[in-house]
């Protein structure tokens with residue numbers, strides 16, 4: 001059964017190229033500078049003969065937060081590693097902030113529990129919320145495409161976010177939400193023990209590195225943090241909206257792969 005799920009998951013991860021996301025300015029609640037986050041408004045993928053079985057979850061009743069209007073038609077990844085599974089179950093019942101009321105699904109993070117590289121984004125967007133899986137929209141597709149170019153599969157790494165539920169309308173995470181959610185991230189990192197964290201974009205980079213320096217200045221540098229070794233890089237959504245050339249993100253990812261021991265060099 002686990003194998004079947006894994007196969008379906010793998011198929012699904014690489015399968016979807018979704019419609020154009022739009023960008024939105026956020027009201028800042030933390031001293032984060034320079035980068036906007038993505039807003040993704042997309043139609044759900046059309047069903048096909050290969051569509052996996054439907055698993056719906058998180059149906060909620062009354063809430064002061066925006067109402068959920070959808071349920072998930074996707075297989076939600078559930079960790080097989082016992083320590084991660086215990087953390088997932090803890091996270092699933094967490095009520096420390098209100099995002100669990102407005103989000104469709106928990107986006108715990110997924111990938112290899114023994115990964116050398118762990119990617120950390122900001123928070124789930126619409127696609128991630130719907131699928132219960134981080135970086136499955138256009139930004140994730142770009143990220144995975146770059147990694148695949150160097151022989152790295154999504155399943156080789158672990159991907160998570162600062163927040164595990166989508167903030168309504170993709171607004172910036174609130175300080176209280178970050179405080180409530182980051183203990184889960186820290187525990188995830190402690191369990192996985194990656195050789196290198198790659199923080200994507202200003203938000204996660206500045207949070208993890210406890211700095212206000214903008215991402216364009218710190219990207220590509222490998223630094224110590226209280227979470228372990230970190231390389232901040234550009235958020236793939238910033239590349240998609242044309243703010244930076246893809247070569248910068250690709251160069252950083254290759255550097256990160258080299259750092260953890262991959263024998264790779266930049267391909268033209």
Ligand code: URA
Pocket residue numbers: 038121122123124125128133134135136137139161
């Ligand atoms: N952007 C993020 O920061 N995280 C995701 O999971 C998707 C988009």
